[in-house]
Amino acid sequence: MSLYCGIAYRRKISQGYRLLSTYVTKARYLFELKEDDGACKKAQQAGAFYLFHSLAPLLQTAEHRYLVPRFSLLASLPKSEVETELQGSFIELRKAIFQLNSMDSSLLFTAQALLRWHDGHQFCSKSGQPTRKNIAGSKRVCPSNNIIYYPQMAPVVITLVSDGTRCLLARQSSFPKGMYSALAGFCDIGENMEEAVRREVAEEVGLEVENMQFSASQHWPFPNSSLMIACHATVKPGQTEIQVNLRELEAAAWFSYDEIATALRKKGTYIQQQNEAFPFLLPPKLAIAHQLIQEWVEKQTCASLPA
Numbered sequence: 477m478s479l480y481c482g483i484a485y486r487r488k489i490s491q492g493y494r495l496l497s498t499y500v501t502k503a504r505y506l507f508e509l510k511e512d513d514g515a516c517k518k519a520q521q522a523g524a525f526y527l528f529h530s531l532a533p534l535l536q537t538a539e540h541r542y543l544v545p546r547f548s549l550l551a552s553l554p555k556s557e558v559e560t561e562l563q564g565s566f567i568e569l570r571k572a573i574f575q576l577n578s579m580d581s582s583l584l585f586t587a588q589a590l591l592r593w594h595d596g597h598q599f600c601s602k603s604g605q606p607t608r609k610n611i612a613g614s615k616r617v618c619p620s621n622n623i624i625y626y627p628q629m630a631p632v633v634i635t636l637v638s639d640g641t642r643c644l645l646a647r648q649s650s651f652p653k654g655m656y657s658a659l660a661g662f663c664d665i666g667e668n669m670e671e672a673v674r675r676e677v678a679e680e681v682g683l684e685v686e687n688m689q690f691s692a693s694q695h696w697p698f699p700n701s702s703l704m705i706a707c708h709a710t711v712k713p714g715q716t717e718i719q720v721n722l723r724e725l726e727a728a729a730w731f732s733y734d735e736i737a738t739a740l741r742k743k744g745t746y747i748q749q750q751n752e753a754f755p756f757l758l759p760p761k762l763a764i765a766h767q768l769i770q771e772w773v774e775k776q777t778c779a780s781l782p783a
């Protein structure tokens with residue numbers, strides 16, 4: 477997973493040999509590692525490792541940021557000795573997310589998601605027998621019936637709803653205090669992305685949306701590996717009255733351009749609701765919700781510029 481190959485990969489094509497790009501070389505190499513236990517075992521000897529304890533990665537602290545050390549030698553030591561020896565601590569990934577950079581987080585998210593998946597798929601759901609992991613950890617096989625299990629992600633839609641001048645954000649009671657985010661929800665079986673967006677917005681805030689626009693997607697490891705599919709949407713004209721589904725959300729509200737732009741700049745601010753000031757935080761930069769909010773602000777800024 478964290479292994480890179482510097483070998484130029486030559487492939488015979490009808491006109492002769494073509495030198496493959498670095499990206500293609502890497503993709504082919506990773507494919508080989510997933511398919512070939514022997515090649516993967518060999519690669520492990522020169523590979524770099526992240527350390528986890530109960531799904532928490534070992535991180536080092538430097539100037540209010542977390543660094544993600546990689547190791548080439550592994551020994552079996554108690555947790556506290558590993559922390560002292562390697563000058564780091566095992567920190568819950570959810571807590572570290574505000575202080576990680578995106579290069580580190582992407583591999584850490586994948587690593588944690590894979591570890592969690594293996595931990596939860598030790599047995600075949602048909603035969604009840606223990607399953608066996610391949611060396612790369614890209615699948616598990618049941619030896620009694622050869623069923624292959626692959627790591628899974630659940631598709632989740634996340635939508636930033638706008639009424640043209642304001643955007644709608646909501647919070648669940650489990651969010652950090654004062655944090656508001658875009659509306660998210662798991663896709664139901666049989667649904668496409670558009671149907672999931674319409675249903676989730678209707679379910680959670682009682683509004684109907686149109687003009688959906690796909691923005692980007694992201695792997696998200698919490699709580700169980702989701703593929704976040706992010707998009708923008710607008711409410712139908714005249715439909716702005718929010719009816720919060722309190723089974724799903726603690727609160728939802730429309731936010732003005734100024735409120736959002738200030739919160740983005742200040743990394744947190746206060747908003748006035750019914751004569752009281754509430755802390756108002758946006759999701760961390762690594763979350764795709766943050767990207768949606770940033771895009772919305774940029775779109776509003778462009779729209780207000782003279783033609």
Ligand SMILES: NC(=O)C1=CN([C@@H]2O[C@H](COP(=O)(O)OP(=O)(O)OC[C@H]3O[C@@H](n4cnc5c(N)ncnc54)[C@H](O)[C@@H]3O)[C@@H](O)[C@H]2O)C=CC1
Binds near residue numbers: 658696700763
């Ligand atoms: N990366 C990002 O920017 C953000 C990511 N998220 C992620 O989106 C995910 C979905 O958001 P929610 O509002 O919680 O979803 P949601 O609105 O679908 O509500 C969750 C409920 O849906 C049901 N559910 C249906 N299918 C499920 C499945 N496959 N796994 C678990 N529960 C399922 C359960 O009853 C659960 O309590 C969360 O896990 C959250 O971590 C949420 C906001 C921002």
Ligand SMILES: [Mg+2]
Binds near residue numbers: 659660661680724
């Ligand atoms: Mg939701």
